[in-house]
Amino acid sequence: MEYHIPVLLNESVEGLDIHPGGTYVDVTFGGGGHSAAIYQKLSNGRLIAFDQDPDANKNTRTFESDENRSFLFVPSNFRHIKRYLKFHGSTQVDGILADLGVSSHQFDEQQRGFSTRFDSALDMRMDYSSPGLTAKEVINSYEESDLVHVLSLYGEIINARTLAARIVRQRNQAPIETTSQLKAIATEVAPRGKTAKYLAQLFQAIRIEVNDEMGALKEMLTQCADVLKPEGRLVVISYHSLEDRLVKNFISSGNFKGKQEKDFYGNLIRPLDPFNRKPIVPGEEEIAENNRARSAKLRIAVKK
DSSP states (O other): OOOOOOTTHHHHHHHHTOOTTOEEEESOOTTSHHHHHHHHTOSSOEEEEEOOOGGGGGGGTTOOOOSSOEEEEEOSOGGGHHHHHHHTTOSSEEEEEEEOSOOHHHHHOGGGOOOTTSOOBSOOOSOTTSOOOOHHHHHHHSOHHHHHHHHHHHSOOTTHHHHHHHHHHHHHHSOOOBHHHHHHHHHHHSOTTOHHHHHHHHHHHHHHHHHTHHHHHHHHHHHHHHHEEEEEEEEEEEOSHHHHHHHHHHHHHSSSSOOOOBOTTSOBOOSEEESOSSOBOOOHHHHHHOGGGGGOEEEEEEEO
């Protein structure tokens, strides 16, 4: 099964500062690329991988536990990291890796509805095996004001009010059921010469809402601060400004607003310390080989 080439692979694994006998967590297993690199560095350690996409489980076949190393796959959203780690006896870990966003595999699966390239049902669920909110429900049942909020906040669409009004007008005539129908509506109000970017922003906004990606990210980051051992590492790769802003703010200030607070002695109150002040970004060679890497930003934090 084809998944994307791991982005910033060497940089992210180096950022974890792996100890051969440590316990590490890859909360976005996907195709297993990052996990494989982590597992190779373990001699008597443990790797725990999370992924809510049922397709990801098929990529665990090459990971075999032995008398020294152990591998465990958890088919769950990373927002439940603390609960599952406790259940599996790893309340404290040495490092956590998160490669956020959607995999190339998910974009390439036509029926998932993530890509603007195909005509498919409006779904966009990361975990398609469980009942839950779909893109069709968001488009056809959200109040117009709520649509404006989603489009402007998660897609940074400049004419969100206009687009939301068009969507509501169309769905009042007949339900909007496919990605092609949604694209046709959006194309009518897209800025001239920027249709492709506009559609990408629209699909991103709906996908984030369907999967509550920002809420899940906040929960995961907060729990990482609890489950990391002192000197443990958190490594996060993000692909758009909304994700990166949350990660940056939490690492630098311990909250998601980025407001730094200090104790009586003037010390910053935060559970993690930034390891790299500026994000690590891919070089020109990696971007040329892997287009998905072009917007990637890697941040590393160390548990106090």
